[in-house]
Amino acid sequence: MSFLRYSILSLLVSCWTVGLLADDPTETRLVKPTDKAANGSQGEAKAAADKFTFQLSEEVRSALMPLLESIRSAKVSRVTVEMLADSVLSGQVVDSRESTFQIASRLPGSFTVYLKEPDQRTRLYCDGGAIVAAMAPDAYFTLPEQLSIQEAITDLPVPIGPYPEPLLALSFAGCDPAVSLIGGMKSIELVDKDKFRGEIPAVHLHGVQADDVTWDLWISAGDEPQPLRMLIDLTPMLIASKDVHVPAGYSSQVRYDFLTWRMTGKVEDSLFVFKKAPNAVEYESLEDYFQKITGTKGYHPLLGKPAPAFVAKTFGKKGFDSKLLKGRVVVLDFWSTWCEPCLTALPIIKKVADRYSDKGVVFLAVNTGEETEEVREFLRKERLSMNVLLDKDGKIADGYLVESIPQTVVIGKDGLVESVHLGFADEESLEQRLTDELDVMVVGGRIGSAEAGASQQGKNQQDVREKETSDTQVDRDAGTKKVPRKRP
Numbered sequence: 028m029s030f031l032r033y034s035i036l037s038l039l040v041s042c043w044t045v046g047l048l049a050d051d052p053t054e055t056r057l058v059k060p061t062d063k064a065a066n067g068s069q070g071e072a073k074a075a076a077d078k079f080t081f082q083l084s085e086e087v088r089s090a091l092m093p094l095l096e097s098i099r100s101a102k103v104s105r106v107t108v109e110m111l112a113d114s115v116l117s118g119q120v121v122d123s124r125e126s127t128f129q130i131a132s133r134l135p136g137s138f139t140v141y142l143k144e145p146d147q148r149t150r151l152y153c154d155g156g157a158i159v160a161a162m163a164p165d166a167y168f169t170l171p172e173q174l175s176i177q178e179a180i181t182d183l184p185v186p187i188g189p190y191p192e193p194l195l196a197l198s199f200a201g202c203d204p205a206v207s208l209i210g211g212m213k214s215i216e217l218v219d220k221d222k223f224r225g226e227i228p229a230v231h232l233h234g235v236q237a238d239d240v241t242w243d244l245w246i247s248a249g250d251e252p253q254p255l256r257m258l259i260d261l262t263p264m265l266i267a268s269k270d271v272h273v274p275a276g277y278s279s280q281v282r283y284d285f286l287t288w289r290m291t292g293k294v295e296d297s298l299f300v301f302k303k304a305p306n307a308v309e310y311e312s313l314e315d316y317f318q319k320i321t322g323t324k325g326y327h328p329l330l331g332k333p334a335p336a337f338v339a340k341t342f343g344k345k346g347f348d349s350k351l352l353k354g355r356v357v358v359l360d361f362w363s364t365w366c367e368p369c370l371t372a373l374p375i376i377k378k379v380a381d382r383y384s385d386k387g388v389v390f391l392a393v394n395t396g397e398e399t400e401e402v403r404e405f406l407r408k409e410r411l412s413m414n415v416l417l418d419k420d421g422k423i424a425d426g427y428l429v430e431s432i433p434q435t436v437v438i439g440k441d442g443l444v445e446s447v448h449l450g451f452a453d454e455e456s457l458e459q460r461l462t463d464e465l466d467v468m469v470v471g472g473r474i475g476s477a478e479a480g481a482s483q484q485g486k487n488q489q490d491v492r493e494k495e496t497s498d499t500q501v502d503r504d505a506g507t508k509k510v511p512r513k514r515p
Contacts, residue, residue, distance in 0.1 A: 101290035104133075108128040113280050157170060167310070168312055211237045215232055239263035258281075337349045356468045360376050366432050376435060393424070448461075
């Protein structure tokens, strides 16, 4: 089964991904009308929007309303959209994610949403009845409740990208997009009527929501308007949230580029019907799926091999040489202040490692990609006390093949990598797993996965490539974050 990794946006994970994995999921929406449209009723949907609608200027109304009306009156739709979710911190990309959506709908209540990501495929099927969510070719579950097309825009209990409501509102035929695109707004203004990308006559609108999230929407000019691009800036909402730490110089945006968009023609019945693969496993719910895939075994090329040597700086600007760790059991944890799963895992890892400090276990928290004073101030505010190594340029992370965080590397007394933990699922499993490993390692034992990795080193290169993917092991958890990389 493919491993599901939701490294969506560097800070949004605390609102969506981590919430989905926990018992108390957090739900965030573009707009939350008090009167939800029921059973696809356009009158009720519009009434809900009207409660939040401010006075549109005539130029905005003439630019926006023809598009919204064409969606509301449509019977079918076929849409293809490219999404780029980009988060930047002090000029460095901390998370960048490209995905493709293929969406189709047909009244009175059929729709499908196919989200294609580099390491994940998610597809929703609804033929007018129950909704089936295929989380992988061999994994699916059926939602217990039925949703109308209008309700699906705001109430889908399945993660399909970081901020999908405006995308669905512009893609589902027969919905009332005014609920999402006008309801709950502070303002919508006309920016210009320049050509989009210098080629397509277009109208550019700028909107500010009640939660201070802003969006820019480009609509093709002419008798048959179509959405061309929507750019959503989530930064103000994250800064206003008390649930996440937002460092200075951070920004988060989601861009939707509409490659194809039509609200006419035919749509095949087969698009809305789920066909189960012979080996497919049915799960009870999204939570059941997450719980059973979390902690599934994957592979890491460093297992059983000598830990890469490094030199690092500390807060006192003194040099630290990894040679000083010879003969010790070492727990290296790669983290950043913007990574919520990291901040949840850090105290647990430190607590477990400290239990074994008198048995030669050393815990080092390797901060990746951030300024010294920023890290120092963060630790002071959070009242965290631990041994921190500073890896501003990411050289240590590169040496340990860190592509997402949190990542914890456990090194034996002989200097070999014994275990690699990717991501964070829950406190109990992390504490138990690390405790079990250290129990073995402090008495000179080896972890089976590392021994398997070491046994391959004497073979030829091709054999090593093949065996590394079958004999080595790493515990992979959901909730990973891409490490900072400089923007090209």
